[in-house]
Amino acid sequence: MEYHWDFGAVFRHSELLIEGAKSTFRLAGMAMLIAIPLGLASALLRLTRLPVLSWVAVLYTDLFRTSPSIVLIYWFFFAFPLIVGIDFSTFTAVSLALGLQTGAYMSEVFRGGIHSIKPGQWQAAKALGMGVVPALRYVILPQAIRRMIPVFFTRLTELFKTTSLAAAISYAEIVQMASRTASETFRPIETFTVVALFFFVVIFTASQAVRFAERRFAVPE
Amino acid sequence: MDEVLRVENLHKHFGALHVLRGIDLAVRKSETIVIIGASGSGKSTLLRCLNFLEMPNEGRITMEGKLVGRETRKPGVMSYSTRELNALRARVGMVFQQFNLFPHMTVEGNVMIGPMKLRGMSEAAARKLAEENLQRVGILEKAKEYPARLSGGQQQRVAIARALAMEPSMMLFDEATSALDPELVGEVLLSMRRLSDEGMTMLVVTHELGFAYNVADRVIFIENGQVHEEGTPQEVLLNPKQERTREFLRSHTLFRLPEAAS
């Protein structure tokens, strides 16, 4: 390979990339803030099986899971503002798009977790005299949550990766900053390699931590 | 030479466990040999070494007059080539305790796949061969069914037909009836007996001592990875010379000696 690698150039221009990294975390965080309550609400609505409300939840989850993330981002940035007559910042648009989409995935995670608990557990709780809320609190949710952790975490990493699509509407997260840095340093290879490594290191480290936590808190079954 | 198989000083280790400790065996054409022994004695391992599903650690195996593999510098230790082993396996049929039929193919398909893909037969020729062999084990009417719809005994007979379709020079039966409900054992043993009568060279590992007594030309008792006693069924089953053989047979209380020796 004739190419002369020079990562120094990238590190000299690192302020842009660091800003980008911070924005990536900020975006992911905001989206999660929207997604978790939304996902919970949707899961509970589906569990109640009330006629109209649960159908709304089903529509929501199916709609947002079959739409590609970048299409949602474009829609929330270009189309939605025109419909409601408000201007959105890129941050708001992406947060909404990814928050709603991740909420749909979370809804399925929560539903799956609760369904995975054998009916026998509910019956035992009832037999002890617990109502629905105490049963959920002391028996069902503690078990369900442990089961949900792997899938929950997978969704989280997917969200983290998907924030990169905000670059398509020029939101200044890390990939967007990488494009800028690459044109300033004329070194796209090193720049994008650094960005790739950023994602890899963050996600890989977090996944090892989760695996460790899982093993430590595992419930023998 | 009508010797189909000769085994000399076969050894097999599984890690620290020395399962086969020097087995010697000779099988002549059309012989039916029944191998009996306690669990863990090594009888299944012996069978699986003969078609190299397990690789022997030491010892020489000669199939149809030809030595299998090549001698290495270490005495008794052989090296084998994949091609040679695959070719050998196509000439040795095996019937498993768990049948292992291919669930995604019909009964017919199971019997046809070997001849078609390994012996280069056309689909029509393979189908005819399959029908003949399914007829041989009495199960032709189920040809178009999927294995899941058959009883255990029927599945095992299909497995036998599948092995026969490769036109092997020798058949290995690894506890072929042990996984069957008692009432289904008979039909499989009957097929095996017919095969033996037709002159197939067979090595049968089994607990069915009645089969051993009535069908075997020779019975071999394996104990602790070695041939402990060997002889005709009358010799080994009725008048065992070794104490351990007697002990083993005594524990099989279902085996009753024929009342009037004819």
Add this chain to the structure above:
Amino acid sequence: MGHEWDFAFLLEQRQFILRGLMGTLYLSLTCIGAGVALGLVFATARLSSFAPLRLIGTCYVEFFRNIPALVQIFWCYFALPILTGMQPSVFIAAATAISLYAGAYLTEILRSGIQSIEMGQWEAARAMGFGYFGQMRYVVLPQALRNVVPPLTNQIMEIVKTTTVASTIAYGEILYSAKLLSDQEFRPIETYTAVGLFFIVALTLLSFASNLLERRLRCYG
């Protein structure tokens, strides 16, 4: 909400839209094919008894799964050409990146499928004289694939969704066409809504088809 919805112009532009659809189809099929091929190769590597091969397989999966598709596409389009001296077309860059990305997920799916096949099946095929490829081709893979129809279809749907990311390097799939159209006609709402609807409908149909397939395969046992 003073906006008037008018989808009529989409009909006029149907030639253009059709070309975009073809772009999506072409890229999707290529990446599905290449992804499955990669998945088979690396699944076999991960299941090999030879430790270095297993390591290579694991590295491939971890590396390409933890880096966003957009970053991989940018890397293939902007960074790789400098190393190789050849500038790939947008199609080749996108196809390479998405295939490698999807291949990582497919490796895990196929691996679990192959592992679910019991030893007896391998042994029966081996005892008949089939070599490794014969065992895989006639006995193991047909069953393994049947066993993983749900996650396999999910991954195929993800691949179709990921092709939209190729719009960022101006590959002419449906989203890129929509963007051009929207900019030209000043109608972001209708265009992006139409794209969203396309994916929702297409993927829902695909999901139904997969359920039907799964049910039919169950009859064969």
